[in-house]
Structures are given as structure tokens and as C-alpha cells.
Amino acid sequence: MRSYLDFEKPVAELEAKVEELKALGEKGDAVSITDDIARLEAKAAGALKDLYAALTPWQKTLVARHPQRPHFLDYCGGLITEFTPLAGDRKFAEDEAVVGGFGRFRGQPVCVIGQEKGSTTETRIRHNFGMARPEGYRKAVRLMELADRFGLPVIAFVDTAGAYPGIEAEERGQAEAIARSTEMQLSLGVPNVSVVIGEGGSGGAIAIATANKVLMLEHAIYSVISPEGAASILWRDPSRAQDAATNMKITAQDLLRLGVIDGIIAEPTGGAHRSPEAAIQAAGEAIESALTELGNMGPSELRDHRAAKFLAIGRQL
Known part of the structure; x- marks a missing residue:
């Protein structure tokens, strides 16, 4: 329904x-x-x-959070064949908020990583609503190291309200894990493409979105903090989330203009939740185009390209 x-x-x-x-x-x-x-x-x-x-920025926020919007496992199932997931960070535990492994994208072997929110009460609890603990980001690092070693492109799907803010996550080094994952992406000698498919929240998003090409679905959002969190800090009033969303420039259109992302993937009329298959295929076309563009670059070129992209953000303003 x-x-x-x-x-x-x-x-x-x-x-x-x-x-x-x-x-x-x-x-x-x-x-x-x-x-x-x-x-x-x-x-x-x-x-x-x-x-x-x-749509206003706040309405786009609601669309990005729509419970029927396709999540990482939907994109993985629709675009990746022969997918073999790997579990655990080899340091502490398995974190199911981050799912990753290896498979084939349109015939090409790739490493795939994504944040999974879950679509039912049971799966949302199991995946912790897509909010990863440190071991989730350490698992991502482990997967990217393997991809780099074997020369496989990395595709990441971003969909999280943010990293898990619990005490135990801080005790196990949440900030350090996010920083290591970001550092690993910057040092990759293989192409990497990230797609924000829903919410791209804070360090939890940037940890797997530091890519040669960062793409966003048309009605996705990407920000340093949630509108509610920003309203609580700026005005001490979470009910002003709509004002925060408008002023934070969190939409794909704003971020493309500001040079934070590299492209927008059009969604079916009414949002990705109305026609998940069409949204997934559109994302696939955009990813294939990005990988083709990056395919002729060597390891040094890819690192330089990535570094230049992120260093340039904000300089043209």
C-alpha cells in the first residue's frame, strides 16, 4: 500500500x-x-x-526519508550480480548498518559498500536504521583495502542520518574510524564513485562519500547535520527544522551549484519510492558513465583528481 x-x-x-x-x-x-x-x-x-x-528543501528532506524509498540492498540487488558480502572488521565485531562485499556491475568486478536502513521494523532494528558504529567504518576500510589490492573500482551508496551517536560507539573510537575510512578513500588507486540515494548525514556519510565522483539522486539530501539538529543548535528549537533545511543548502541542486557533488540523477515523477526499478536503473546508468570517465586514469591520476576535487570545494565562492 x-x-x-x-x-x-x-x-x-x-x-x-x-x-x-x-x-x-x-x-x-x-x-x-x-x-x-x-x-x-x-x-x-x-x-x-x-x-x-x-519541492522545498524541507519537502525534499521528507522525500529522502520516505519509508518506501529504495535502500542499499535494493540497489545492490538490482545492479550487482554475483554479490558476495563480507562481514566483520577483524577488530571487534560485525556492524550490519554497513553492508559490503564484491560482485559484478554490468560484468565488471567491483567492490560495493552501502548503508542499509532496513524496510521493516525487524530489519530497521537489525541494521540500526543505517547508523553505523565504528566497526562498520572499519569494515568499509577493510573492503576498500582489498579492492585497492586487486584493482577493483569501489561503488558506495550513501543513506544514513549520521553515524551512531551512542556512548559505546564513542568509546570504541567513532571519530577515528570515520577519519580512517575517509583517509582510505583519498588514498585509493582505483576509481571510486559514491551515490547519495537518500540521506547523506554528517561524518557518517562522508566516511564513504569521499570519491572521485559524488552523485546524488534528485530528491536526496546531503548535509553536515540534520535540519532538526541544526535548528536545535541555532535556535534551540527543533520545530524550526524547515527554516534550517532552507538555509543549509542541503538539496542536490544547491550542492551541484556549490561544487560539492558532481552530478544529479533524475528520479521518476513523484520520487524514487513511486518507481524503485526506474530509480535503480537511472543510478546504474550514472554509475556506469562515471566509471567509464575514470577508467583511463592511473592510480596517481585518480588520487590527484580526488584531492583536487575536494580541495576546490568552496574556493570558487
């Missing part, structure tokens, strides 16, 4: 009427209503298109 966001209520009402008419038609309780259904469907599609063409 489709879940609607608050600002989608006008579309929800139209689509509900369409379903009612279809149900009547199936029961044979009404005269031919085909034309009425087609008219309402066209009206609903037009309303949805207009609505999503003018």
Missing part, C-alpha cells in the same frame, strides 16, 4: 478517487467510467508533476 507524505494529500485524494472508480468498474455497479478514470488519472499525474517540480 502506498504511503503518502503530508504535502502529497491533494494527489492522494485524486488517486483515491481513481481507485474507487476502478473498484466500481470491476463490480459492474456503474455505467462505463473509463473516461472518468482516464481524466482523473491525468489530473493526478499533472498534480504530482507540478508538486515535485517545486
Whole structure:
């Protein structure tokens, strides 16, 4: 069953009427209503298109967090064949918020890493809502080291509200683990591409998003802190999250203009949650294009390219 966001209520009402008419038609309780259904469907599609063409930053935040939005395992299942996951950081434990392993992307052997939020109550708890502990980032480092050793490109899918903020995570060196993962990405001698598919929150995101090419889905967000967290700090009022979202420049469109990301992947009308397969395939096309562009670079060129990209952020302003 489709879940609607608050600002989608006008579309929800139209689509509900369409379903009612279809149900009547199936029961044979009404005269031919085909034309009425087609008219309402066209009206609903037009309303949805207009609505999503003018989303505010806060509305984009809600879309990026939509519970039915495809997550890492959906992208992995749709784009990666022969996927073999690896577990554990060889230091402390397995962290299921970060999932990673090796497989083939359109025939090419690759290393794949992503944050998985989960889609049911059980899986959300198991994956800790995509908020990794230090061992998750240390597992990512372990995978990237293997990829570098065997000359395999690294593809990362970013979708987290942020690294897990619990006391035990701090005790085990959360900041150091994030820094090591970021450092590992900067030193890779193989191409790496990161895609922000939902939320890109704080150091939890940058830990696997320090790539030669950083792409974002059209309605994803990427920020140093959540809008609610920023509102709590700036105004001591979490209810001003909408103001924070507007001022923080967290949308893909803002970040492309600022040079923080390298490209935007168009989503189906109504967001990735309305047509997950189309969103996944669009991401696949963008990743393939990025890897092709980076394919002729040697290890030194790739490191220089990555370093220059991140050093340039903010200098043109």
C-alpha cells in the first residue's frame, strides 16, 4: 500500500478517487467510467508533476526519508550480480548498518559498500536504521583495502542520518574510524564513485562519500547535520527544522551549484519510492558513465583528481 507524505494529500485524494472508480468498474455497479478514470488519472499525474517540480528543501528532506524509498540492498540487488558480502572488521565485531562485499556491475568486478536502513521494523532494528558504529567504518576500510589490492573500482551508496551517536560507539573510537575510512578513500588507486540515494548525514556519510565522483539522486539530501539538529543548535528549537533545511543548502541542486557533488540523477515523477526499478536503473546508468570517465586514469591520476576535487570545494565562492 502506498504511503503518502503530508504535502502529497491533494494527489492522494485524486488517486483515491481513481481507485474507487476502478473498484466500481470491476463490480459492474456503474455505467462505463473509463473516461472518468482516464481524466482523473491525468489530473493526478499533472498534480504530482507540478508538486515535485517545486519541492522545498524541507519537502525534499521528507522525500529522502520516505519509508518506501529504495535502500542499499535494493540497489545492490538490482545492479550487482554475483554479490558476495563480507562481514566483520577483524577488530571487534560485525556492524550490519554497513553492508559490503564484491560482485559484478554490468560484468565488471567491483567492490560495493552501502548503508542499509532496513524496510521493516525487524530489519530497521537489525541494521540500526543505517547508523553505523565504528566497526562498520572499519569494515568499509577493510573492503576498500582489498579492492585497492586487486584493482577493483569501489561503488558506495550513501543513506544514513549520521553515524551512531551512542556512548559505546564513542568509546570504541567513532571519530577515528570515520577519519580512517575517509583517509582510505583519498588514498585509493582505483576509481571510486559514491551515490547519495537518500540521506547523506554528517561524518557518517562522508566516511564513504569521499570519491572521485559524488552523485546524488534528485530528491536526496546531503548535509553536515540534520535540519532538526541544526535548528536545535541555532535556535534551540527543533520545530524550526524547515527554516534550517532552507538555509543549509542541503538539496542536490544547491550542492551541484556549490561544487560539492558532481552530478544529479533524475528520479521518476513523484520520487524514487513511486518507481524503485526506474530509480535503480537511472543510478546504474550514472554509475556506469562515471566509471567509464575514470577508467583511463592511473592510480596517481585518480588520487590527484580526488584531492583536487575536494580541495576546490568552496574556493570558487
